[in-house]
Amino acid sequence: MLTLRQIEVIRAIMITGTIAGAAKLLNVSAPGISRLMKHTERTLRLKLFERRHGRYVPTPEANDIFEQINGVYRKVDDLHYTLARIERGGGVELRLGSVPSICHVMVPRAIERLKRKHPDLRIEINILKIEEALDYLLLGKGEIAAMSYRLDHPGLDFMPLAMGELLCIVPQGHELAGRTRISAREIAAHPLIGIDPNDPYGRIMSEIFTRQDLGYDMAIKARFGSTVCALVKAGLGIAIIDQFTVAHGAMPGIVAIPIEEPTQFQTYVAIKNDKAPSLYAESFVRLLREEMNAVVVPRPGNQPATPEKT
Known part of the structure; x- marks a missing residue:
């Protein structure tokens, strides 16, 4: 032999x-x-x-x-x-979805690193509303979806991505722009943009306002973080937004200020649980997690501001 x-x-x-x-x-x-x-x-x-x-x-x-x-x-x-x-990655297409807050800055940075490793890989990216993610995965439209919170569904698995926090954003030159930290009471004293209590991030801040019995004026509602940032930059008010949307100076013309109250939240990647993820999906999740964790500054003692929605 x-x-x-x-x-x-x-x-x-x-x-x-x-x-x-x-x-x-x-x-x-x-x-x-x-x-x-x-x-x-x-x-x-x-x-x-x-x-x-x-x-x-x-x-x-x-x-x-x-x-x-x-x-x-x-x-x-x-x-x-x-x-x-x-x-x-020749002859393969990775289809992935993401909520806007993660897709705006974090997903492109992870994709750039993924393409360096698999240069022939084809990629389709879909920006999803939270309520669209279930059908996107269960109907096989995409392999994975980055989510701002987890759902309770027997057909899906959720893997943690990163813990983030909310920030207050104001236009450059605003009276609050020089602050290193700001309280909910100070935020409520100004016209607000985009705080929707039904949104996962909006729910965090609205509950803080409610606990402190603070009234607030939501002058303008907007669905996507990029729109909220543009409205703030135009001087139409201030806003609360997740740190991933404004990471790496992605939104010039605004200043992001940490909030005194705990506003942390957990993000996830969802995947259909009856099929093993491809190596490209696994690589993307690892790179996305690294990119998101790289911009997180831990605050000792902070816990997620609201329990996971199930």
Whole structure:
């Protein structure tokens, strides 16, 4: 029985015609190649090469063996090609969804790193409302979805991404722009944009206002964080927004101020639980988690501001 190493040595001698050439091809010593070749011939009880004019020539009896060895190497080459194609993501499309707050800054940064690793991978990104995520996954429209909270559904698994917190945003030059921290009471004293109690992040802040018996004026409602930021930049009010939307200076013209009250929340990635995730989905989740955790500044003693919605 030939070992893979013996097959490798036999083929190297076939290609180069000499022991020294085979040793150089395999980056090993010539005496080692010679000893292994003699041992192989003894084991097989078959002479594989004859030495003629300083070169090793295959014997007629060994031709069938060499043909099989070449067949093995062709299969190995095919395997290497397939593995390389998988590594590059060739012929594959990753379909993923995300709520807007995570999709605006965090998802593109993770995608850029994913494409560096798998340059041929095709990607489809869908911005989802929270209520759209269930159908997106359960109907097979996409493989994974980044979520601002978890749902209770027997067909889905939820994996934690990162713990974030809310920030107060004001336009540059605003009277609050120089503050290093701000309270809910101070926030409620100004016209607000986009605080919707039915939104996961809006619910956190509205409950803080309610506990402190604070009234507030919500002058303008807006669904997406990018719109809220644009309205704030235009000087139409101040707003509460998640830190991921404004990370890495993504929204110039506004100033983000930490809030004194605990406003932490947990984010998740959801996946259908009857199918193993692809390696590309797993890589994306890992990279997204790294990107999100990189912008989180832990506040000792802070816990999520509201329990998970189930």
